[in-house]
Amino acid sequence: MVRGVRSPGSAERRPPTITDVAARAGVSKGAVSFALNGSAGVSEETRAKIVAAAEEIGFRPNRAARSLSRARTEVIGLVLNRPMRTLGVEPFFGQLSAGISTELAANGHSLQTFTVHSVADELEVYRRWWHEQRVDALVIMDPVPRDRRISLVREVGMPAVVIGAPSVAGRLSHVWADDAHGMQQCLEHLVSLGHRRIGHVGGTPSYAHTRRRTAVLTDALDAGRFASLATVTTDFSDTAAAEATRELLDLPVGDRVTGIIYDSDVMALAGMRALQEAGVSAPEQVSVLSFDDSLLTRLTHPPLTALSRDTFDFGVLVGRAVIATLADPEHVVSVEAAQPTLVVRDSTGPAPRRGVARRSAHRRSGAQETP
């Protein structure tokens, strides 16, 4: 018996299919497909009719069906290989992936991310994704020389974009920032403030970009731009950075550094804390400089001088490179991001006249010295 109440089951249980649209518009499935994809084969009149019908019932093509027949998923994969502990603290990654997926979304694609803790796992994920045809392309981060991931990708013919310099991209499309130039700026800043003994807390030594950064410093040292260099590499973790900082503070007096460059913001933060605990003040006794900028660098006291690059924008460039590579897999896209700029805040200042005495009580704030 029909009642005067609204049907309780009025909710749309199953999303409408192309067949529903076809029925509603009184045409065939094929016509709907042509109309909605802008292909030839339907008159403008019926196209409008079909579009209207589709909108009325809220039709959206089923991804699986579309992927199956088109043999592309419009999904791009990105694997993050990071130690568990640091996970999610690196602002870099959040910004980057937001930038990538924003650009991809604008082109009807989406980003699939996955976190692993070893290279072997990462390779396995790549293989699985490829065999399952889960992604159309990959974004490869932190390349190393003779990277196994790059070999794999080339072997199976997967489209990919490498975040790294041309030299390590292995003839794959790539997007990179000129780390050398950035490091130059950091160095110039310290040198112009009179610093002659410089410390560098680097990242993972195998990473190509870590090597590039270090090379800039050693080259400048060789060229006599400053007196001494102490480089310590780490695994990008906070604990390693703190330990590295303590090592730098423990150097013999003659080599004691007056300025430290950290390869990431998290490491710079950890370093700042290690300095404070050792009773060393920044920038009075040691100047601190971060190679990455983010909210974090503004949350310390004093706020950190940092090399600022728009990571979100960088992600957008990566997304764009992916789209271009998919459009023409033969063409190797090479994009260099805008030069980073050094944002001078309060953690860097003039070099103190003498070396820093560890755990010293006497502050010599604002000491001036001509370079």
Next chain:
Amino acid sequence: MVRGVRSPGSAERRPPTITDVAARAGVSKGAVSFALNGSAGVSEETRAKIVAAAEEIGFRPNRAARSLSRARTEVIGLVLNRPMRTLGVEPFFGQLSAGISTELAANGHSLQTFTVHSVADELEVYRRWWHEQRVDALVIMDPVPRDRRISLVREVGMPAVVIGAPSVAGRLSHVWADDAHGMQQCLEHLVSLGHRRIGHVGGTPSYAHTRRRTAVLTDALDAGRFASLATVTTDFSDTAAAEATRELLDLPVGDRVTGIIYDSDVMALAGMRALQEAGVSAPEQVSVLSFDDSLLTRLTHPPLTALSRDTFDFGVLVGRAVIATLADPEHVVSVEAAQPTLVVRDSTGPAPRRGVARRSAHRRSGAQETP
């Protein structure tokens, strides 16, 4: 002309399909499907033969094809609605999503995330994902009372898991942490140290968990557990937190707080910096407590006392709830996570004898007072 060199095109161009496996094992497609999915219909002998053939050619079922015929994608969606600026700095989200996707991966599912900047966008993403059948289920964060997302999800009948208390989950499956209990601990800690005037820098006021936390404090105030409470709500941003901190410092002397509870670690960091800039030292003049623990709380000086919950594990619970909900959509799963524990570090200490003078020069470090 055939040369004696290895074929350059030896790379596997297209992943093998079920048909390839069938051909290799000398059986039909159906038999392969049965064998590989553990269904009845093949003898153990042929099953072994088929499994061997599949492994030999490295067969993995095409996701799109499987999704289409099974009408499930084995993908779970999670939309993050955060302001651009904070993006990627909240360690909470990275840990959470890693936990979720780890648990999902163990069950053959994967997590798809997307970042938006408004509720409207978030709803639109949900609608699109559902209509495109891109995800099997959703994870909904930061519920508010009468949440539009929850209405939508129930309306179209999408399986979902809410991260939030039963009261706001709207009869959907949910995983929650007892914020009330955590806040109790924070409060007890401060009260036991002799603090009588307490400040609270809360998160987004519309969020249900923000309300719960605040309610605990007002209830305790009404019960006479301490003398005065100053609550400021924010949008979880660092700038809002800094501003809120300054407001608390500007209170008239009689109401001036001696302990501040921050609803997130990023806010606590921003607050610490605001205190330092105002010349207020922690914990001597003001004790600082963070409701979230992460690497960040250990990167400040002094390290922050914080309410520690294993966010990765929390994510695992969420993943498990999703799997359970998919297995039986009728059954509402309700999971309460383990109680958080208060990790006492150096940012909290005994309450000073008198109110804090703003920008005061005289430090009264280590002042003792009996509660």
Next chain:
DNA sequence: AAGGTCGACTAAACCGATATAGTGCAGAAA
């Protein structure tokens, strides 16, 4: 008027899986 071309559309094949209906064949029951 017969044949040819073109536009607009339909019918049907196809993508690669899963799931159901059907087919032999062996052994058990009548």
Next chain:
DNA sequence: TTTCTGCACTATATCGGTTTAGTCGACCTT
């Protein structure tokens, strides 16, 4: 011996799209 039951397997329909091969009528040509 005949019929029935069950097992192991094959053939085929199906998911919801895209795409190719046809179909049909209108208009053009000569």
